[in-house]
Amino acid sequence: MIIGVPKEIKNNENRVALTPAGVTAFSRKGHPVYVQKTAGHGSGFSDEAYAEAGAVMLNTIEEVYAIAEMIIKVKEPIASEYPLIRENQLLFTYFHFASSEELTHAMIAQKAICLAYETVEKDDRSLPLLVPMSEVAGRMSIQEGAKYLEKPMGGRGVLLGGVAGVKPGEVLVLGGGIVGTQAAKMAAGLGAYVTIMDISLPRLRYLDDVMPANVDTLMSNEYNIRQQIQTADLIIGGVLIPGAKAPSLITRDMLKLMRPGTVMVDVAIDQGGCFETSKATTHQEPTYVVDEIVHYCVANMPGAVPYTSTLALTNATLPYALQLADLGWQAACIKNEELRKGLNIVQGTIVYKGVSEAFGLPFQEVTTVLETAEV
Structure with a gap:
């Protein structure tokens, strides 16, 4: 299979979908790899390194x-890329369709094979290609939140760890999954008081056992959220419904319960956000203020630390990408249920229920579409 790696062109997206080591792995199996020049520069990988690994370097994204049968990316295609996508071309990347009706209709129209990193799912319901970036984003949420709590950045002027004689800041983490766990660990390490909320009692019991003494667990419901936001300095939104739009846990009316300069970091923004007032931002303009509350809603947070993020992501994606190349997308998805769950749109048909439900669009079972799809 011919593999293509374009340069990411989303605002301040510096990651790349394949490292030179990944090129070597494809080349040894007989799969030619074409990489757009400078695609790896943001992550610290030179064109020479790709060429030495066996890649053919091309000048343009077009x-x-x-030339590629499978496009491997990091972020979803943006509007300028839509016309470049061919019918039956396989795209292996993060899509987050439920947060973008425009992208969904565009991929339906192009009749591509859209296999989304974020919905590849194991038997234990873990999401192996989302986990590494959730780890990065969870840890970054505290790093960024602490920065925007500074007064010159619009925040309350609170040092999360406090100092002798002064109480540390309070951090509220909504969601006890990968993002929430990593955020709580980072905040606790800084010395903040942390409350982590989730709707799963077994998950809360686990977190209560493993977290340090300055982390409390609390059942997530509207009453408890309204109580906690009144004293929180930093609020992290890390809830996830795989492939579907995130629920709005903090509504516009709740903002008036918070103290001016409180910072909210919405890590769920890729899936539409878990705050009603969230709207996607970029690293260039990461924050905005609503009712005196600072909102940080960058949709590609790990793109700010591309060296770490690229290595973490490609460690996870490469085995799946090799299987797709070796067997072809159809045979690979029939054989591997994890990959099959990653299929969101196949040749113009939505095959992932969360996407169809987000926009009220027609849905077909993936097994039915696989049997009749053109190879």
């Missing part, structure tokens, strides 16, 4: 899309 050339990469034109």
Whole structure:
């Protein structure tokens, strides 16, 4: 299979979908790899390193899309890329369709094979290709939140760890999954008081056992959230419904319960956000203020630490990408249920229920579409 790696062109997205080590792995199996020049520069990988690993370097993104049977990316295609995508071309990347009706209709129209990192799922319901970036984003949420709590950045002027004689800041983490766990660990390490909320009692019991003494657990419901936001300095939104739109846990009316300068970091923004007032921002303009509350809603947070993020992501994606290349997307998805769950749109048909429900669009079972799909 011919593999294509275009340069990411989303605002301040510095990650790359394949490292030179990944190129070597494909080349040894007989799969030619075409990489757009400078695609790896943001992550610290030179064109020479790719060429030495066996890649053919192409000058433009158009050339990469034109030659590749499988496009491997990090972020979803943006509008300028839509016309480049060919019918039956396999795209393996983060899509987060439920947060973008425009992207969903565009991929339906292009009749591509859209296999989303974020919905590849193991038997234990874990999401192996979302986990590494959730780890990065969870840890970054505290790093960024602490920065925007500074007064010159619009925050309350609170040092999360406090100092002798002064209480530390309070951090509220909504969601006890990968993002929430990593955020709580980072905040606790800084010395903050942390409350982590979830709707699963077994998850809360686990977190209560493993977290340090300055982390409390609390059942997530509207009453408890309204109580906690009144004293929180930093609020992290890390809830996830795989492949579907995130629920709005903090509504516009709740903002008036918070103290001016409180910071909210919405890590769920890729899936539409878990705060009613959330809207996607970029690393160039990461925050905005609503009712004196600072909102940080960058949709590609790990893109700010591309060296770490690229290595973490490609460690997870490469085995799946090799299987797709070796067997072809159809045979690989029939054989591997984890990959099959990653299929969101196949040749113009939505095959992931969360996407169809987000926009009220027609849905077909993936097994039915796989049997009749053109190879």
